[in-house]
Amino acid sequence: MAIRPFNTDSAVGKSIAAALYSRRFPHAVILEGSSPEERMSLAKNIAAALVCTNAEAPCGVCPNCRKAAADSHADILIYSVEDKPKAFKVDLVREIRNKAYIVPNEADRKIFILENSHTMGVEGQNAILKILEEPPSYVNFILLCSSKSGFLQTVLSRATVYNLGQTSASDDESLPREKIIETAKEVALSVAALNDFETVKAAAVFEKDAKLLREALPVIQEIFAASLRIKYNAAEETSEFGSTPSELSQKLSRRSLLELIEATDSLMESIKLNANHNLMVTALCTKLRKAL
Ligand SMILES: [Zn+2]
Numbered sequence: 001m002a003i004r005p006f007n008t009d010s011a012v013g014k015s016i017a018a019a020l021y022s023r024r025f026p027h028a029v030i031l032e033g034s035s036p037e038e039r040m041s042l043a044k045n046i047a048a049a050l051v052c053t054n055a056e057a058p059c060g061v062c063p064n065c066r067k068a069a070a071d072s073h074a075d076i077l078i079y080s081v082e083d084k085p086k087a088f089k090v091d092l093v094r095e096i097r098n099k100a101y102i103v104p105n106e107a108d109r110k111i112f113i114l115e116n117s118h119t120m121g122v123e124g125q126n127a128i129l130k131i132l133e134e135p136p137s138y139v140n141f142i143l144l145c146s147s148k149s150g151f152l153q154t155v156l157s158r159a160t161v162y163n164l165g166q167t168s169a170s171d172d173e174s175l176p177r178e179k180i181i182e183t184a185k186e187v188a189l190s191v192a193a194l195n196d197f198e199t200v201k202a203a204a205v206f207e208k209d210a211k212l213l214r215e216a217l218p219v220i221q222e223i224f225a226a227s228l229r230i231k232y233n234a235a236e237e238t239s240e241f242g243s244t245p246s247e248l249s250q251k252l253s254r255r256s257l258l259e260l261i262e263a264t265d266s267l268m269e270s271i272k273l274n275a276n277h278n279l280m281v282t283a284l285c286t287k288l289r290k291a292l
Pocket residue numbers: 051052053054057058059060061062063064065066
């Protein structure tokens with residue numbers, strides 16, 4: 001991770017930077033909203049600024065900053081759990097509490113970054129509360145969550161909340177199935193159109209919606225598979241995809257359909273590896289067209 005200066009264009013960025021420069025950064029902050037990546041990256045940046053030895057923190061060049069950037073600073077401790085109820089176990093909170101009472105190794109401060117900390121149950125939150133009430137002077141807690149609503153009021157009263165903006169389509173809930181199917185049908189049909197532009201046009205809905213792409217791809221694949229079955233069996237089948245599979249089976253060859261199924265496979269694989277989203281949309285268009 002690269003250390004970068006704080007984005008002071010936003011109100012949140014400004015107030016975080018101001019708190020850091022004044023060297024009066026709160027002992028406990030909650031970063032809520034935006035995407036998990038954005039929250040973690042900001043948290044790491046704050047942590048670097050807190051351990052940095054230069055006035056313009058994070059400077060990015062001092063040994064503390066460099067170790068922070070390499071995720072290898074002994075005084076920056078990151079705890080990450082899944083975004084599932086009670087994933088942040090009380091035992092883990094106790095372990096963190098014990099570590100907090102041990103003075104830092106290399107820096108003046110010790111920073112704990114807790115991802116998905118809102119998944120702590122009541123017991124866990126009460127355990128962390130004890131240390132938030134009277135933290136050792138050298139400790140900072142950065143609690144990350146999609147929404148602060150999972151925290152007890154007592155915990156919220158001990159922390160400064162920074163809202164990073166609207167939560168990007170998170171994994172909490174699925175998109176409506178009809179929307180996914182409609183989109184998948186349009187994209188699948190566009191492949192059989194005569195010009196490349198149709199696919200680009202149909203795939204444009206994915207540009208600002210990584211979640212829709214992730215959920216629609218397997219459905220696009222199901223549609224190609226249904227078309228292929230129709231081709232093999234020469235029989236209609238009724239499905240939630242309506243007439244789309246049979247239309248496609250008339251327009252595309254077996255070979256093309258097989259290639260399309262493979263293309264969607266490799267696209268799903270890339271998404272799992274967290275490929276850059278904009279490149280994914282482009283890759284979708286080229287791969288589907290190339291399969292023909
Ligand atoms: Zn530095």
